[in-house]
Amino acid sequence: MKKIEKILIANRGEISVRIQRTCRELGIKTVAIFSEQDKSAFHVQYAEESFALGGTALADTYLNQDKIIEITKKSGADAIHPGYGFLSENSEFARKCVENDIIYIGPDPDTIDLMGLKTESRKLMEKAGVPVVPGSIPLSSIEDVKTEAKRIGFPIIIKASAGGGGKGMRLVNVFEELEPAFDSCRREAQNSFGNPEVYMEKYITNIHHIEFQVIADHYGNVKHLYERDCSIQRRHQKIIEECPSTILTDELREEMGEIAILATKACNYKNAGTIEFILDDTGNFYFLEMNTRLQVEHPITEMITGLDLVAKQIKIAQGESIEDLVINRRGAAIECRIYAEDPENNFMPSPGKLEVYTIPAGFGVRNDTGVYSGYTIPMEYDPMISKLIVYAEDRARAIEKMQRALGEIHVLGIKTNISYLRKIILTDNFKEGKVNTQFIEEHEEELSRRPIGYGKNAIAAAAILKYEDMMGNLPCSKNGKGSAWKMNARREGVNL
Amino acid sequence: MKKIEKILIANRGEISVRIQRTCRELGIKTVAIFSEQDKSAFHVQYAEESFALGGTALADTYLNQDKIIEITKKSGADAIHPGYGFLSENSEFARKCVENDIIYIGPDPDTIDLMGLKTESRKLMEKAGVPVVPGSIPLSSIEDVKTEAKRIGFPIIIKASAGGGGKGMRLVNVFEELEPAFDSCRREAQNSFGNPEVYMEKYITNIHHIEFQVIADHYGNVKHLYERDCSIQRRHQKIIEECPSTILTDELREEMGEIAILATKACNYKNAGTIEFILDDTGNFYFLEMNTRLQVEHPITEMITGLDLVAKQIKIAQGESIEDLVINRRGAAIECRIYAEDPENNFMPSPGKLEVYTIPAGFGVRNDTGVYSGYTIPMEYDPMISKLIVYAEDRARAIEKMQRALGEIHVLGIKTNISYLRKIILTDNFKEGKVNTQFIEEHEEELSRRPIGYGKNAIAAAAILKYEDMMGNLPCSKNGKGSAWKMNARREGVNL
């Protein structure tokens, strides 16, 4: 058992900060890495040491395995935490860590291999007795695609073999849409994961996306930390997650938990991972995939169990046993993903300078973010700016708390989906727990209604601002032609 | 049972905001009140309606009962939440609420009377079989003081009969100190509580301040929500509180909890309250007083039970039963009170403008505050600017989290006790749970050591700032001679 003393976080943004916070608590030194665009990112400022990756392209920076290994050695870090996305499910990278005597905080490379290619993992799970969805082998030509689609039957979903996190997926309802979807999916798969391989699965409608958090140590102990319901998705991207799920009975929860542990054992898993299931209205569930890393939505599990999953990951990687760990679930938690995007303009990403950013607070409110007021959100990365997580004694109170907390966030300078998220959680169906993966489509009309804000007070406030401005009394307009603006322009010209 | 729809919060600062947050969640409208000095306070901005009390003196504002009742009626509020301090333990005010058909969120006026005068409540508790500390009747002349001090024996402590919250207390070790302490205590009692009456108690050394949170409904159901250990005090003022207490065995916890329920029932208590005990090293404990209101440190109880105490208060006031309430305790919580004061200058209060204020975040971190960046902390009120509360799976992790979170707060413009709090929690004795009310005195030397900060990097940063400033590139210096400064001066001249 080797005590980890310094960790390099091979990631950026909120997850890098979140991992660093736990490291600081545990007295473990942190090393951040950054691309040129991320020089002024919060994860760089927060770390004790920060190393430039020296480039802008993903391949040169956050996906540059050799460079990251080199920096790890140079900094003297004894472990790497991959976060989610980027190299977090890349067995080659995990293998390089092992070869270079660096502790990889995650499962063994062989396990990543096994579970990484979705077609392979489905086979393994079938053998272990875990139910799986009907699907295809990897598809490389449009002819194969057409043949398989006919065999499985529409609707089908095309997925990147190396994908995850909602990217690289296309739903196809009719034969005519097959070819453009195949092309577009391969393109996105190549761009996002460096691997164009795709496969298809039967698309099961009216389903619930239920995933189980599992942790496993090096001594064969596997435990689950209950489920997360991630059914609220837009374009196959989770936007609201919650636990416990409203549709699981205690019996079903127990059964799925046991299958999750079975699946985890089947691939000789170590560290924290997630077993994703789809569940239909009649209680049938199927293994979808395993995420061999920390999940974006892990905080809701932390809130209901009171356990710090990153701390558990580090301790497992150090060789500690989880045999004595007692999991005591309580209350309800919800996470909303706040994106820099414009819900009134087809959810276009909205990168740019965050002129004003106030974060919500109070009992049971957690805001995980990697941005700050004055920070410019780069256009090259995922548009998620924060995760707002709430905890309360039951689901009704958690929804009330979420709407209160969403109302406390002030953002100016970019567009966000905050009011859209608020509309979702305040629909009658969401409040009653009637959620499934079709929720957004089925509530499109209700969610596109614009709130009628009474503008008189705002006009008066703006008029007072204009008055003071014209009197020369307004201090330092941020976006005006004053020195602040000049300073920025100059800096960006020189440094970026 | 009457559903409360609108609450006037008869308070200011962080506790007003904290109560309002729960109201917003529950869909209850909020009414704030404010003195002239508090016009730009956060609790005024946060409320849906805010009414000027129209004055600066306490007697004209937050202690002005008739004015507050008048505003309550004018605003249409059906209930008043008194918070802590101010009128929160004033039976006359509670009685006026009842007479005016306003729900008072707290116990009955008669109960406040019973428990308000500390000498009366001690008698009642003795009769009910609750152990109490040897003490005096109310003292009005220095002659009585001298006689009683001789009877009880030094050290003694002089306390304001109407006091609470650490104010209006004087420890006296020798006969010579008696008269100045008596004078000063009466003066402070008069100024803070509008009542100069004092009494004295035997001062028990090496004690632990243990209090039990209780809640009681209108149907005779009384439950306790476990203890809080408030032993870390400076000048008899709590500065760090935690739960669970490190020195309570499970048996002692159960015994004290039962006595707390007995005491609560003895005074026919309703709503949330706190039974304060002192506990010596050998396990003897004595009833000290009952706080017939919400306590400053209530958040740590919320963290370990997951229950929102303000929501419970409102529901009890509405006539709901707590019979079915299950109290499920988990983990450990600590609260640090952040004060505007200078630990390097005899803890002088440090009011003034909060130029920079960044709040800490992350899993298990809660920051309850009533201030914001740019706000001027008035000199007329309590110097507490926030309460930092952390939750973790055990005490060791909670201490680690607290030191991390304290490090994330940036404050400029005023002095704070942040680094002092950090030093306390990082002492070996605190880490080992060896705390008692003498802790601060006993660790004075250790706590007064100044951290040796390596200044080279800070000097370099300051030099770069000076360079850019002299080049005319620095945007809008906040404290300089620029327009921002002029604007403030003008505003303060006109409005304050």
Add this chain to the structure above:
Amino acid sequence: MKLVSRLGGEENIVDVTKLDSGKYKVIIDGEEMIIDVPHINHDKINILYDNKSLDYSYLKSEDMYELNYMDKNFEIELYDERRFNLRKAEFSNSGPEKIKSSMPGKIVKLEVSEGDLVEAGQGILIMEAMKMENEVKCAKAGIIKKIYVKEGDAVEKSTVLVEIESE
């Protein structure tokens, strides 16, 4: 000070005066409000009116004031009379619709050609930004008059992409 405001397509006449008491008198289309302003700085204004305390964050750029209160955003244009008259022509302009990029990004695919008839809501092109492909759609039906970009182009925010002539 007389101003014209524009919010959500609606125009109002606004008159602001500062009173000796330090409060402001604001008249919006004849309706008078007496407003106290306890706090104002470079990105916040707090107004107190009719016992409501409203705490707006704000951002300004030329004539535009963007205010945020809770989860509501208000984009308010404010002009003095001279500037309003100057810009008036633009507001009522019903010429060809110009579709602009709402973010910086890369043109991945053009889905229309010049001269094409398009329906309201039809996809015009696909842009990639922030690792996602996004379809740009047109708001109204019309004829594609001009396409200013080609596949592979990297465009800045607010670049005119396509011009559509209404039918």
Add this chain to the structure above:
Amino acid sequence: MKLVSRLGGEENIVDVTKLDSGKYKVIIDGEEMIIDVPHINHDKINILYDNKSLDYSYLKSEDMYELNYMDKNFEIELYDERRFNLRKAEFSNSGPEKIKSSMPGKIVKLEVSEGDLVEAGQGILIMEAMKMENEVKCAKAGIIKKIYVKEGDAVEKSTVLVEIESE
């Protein structure tokens, strides 16, 4: 640009130059540092040096720069040569100690009279502020030369209260 810094009673010679790369060369008492500054605004400066990213909040007033990093505060005075020479006399001044109020408040009680001998740490007077009584003590032993306030006075921050002549 040559400067003199003062921090915690210590003086250093500081030389700042901006390089063509946009980085800064800072020499402190002969020791050279090449520093990158990814972010700077009205209350924050973020420096990157030796793979350490340090994110300071700051506040300035005349020659004083107050910087905050984690729970550490640095009060740094920075002077150009001319100003340093002007103020030098003050720094070394060992005249009578002036005790100033560190906050606005009310004088509740005077505990000494002019001419009294006082010891280091002895209480001088009691002030009330923020609902608390606070005792003002003297740092060094000496004779009370002059008392500028009387009981009941309301004083501002930084008012000279008492002057003590060192023995």
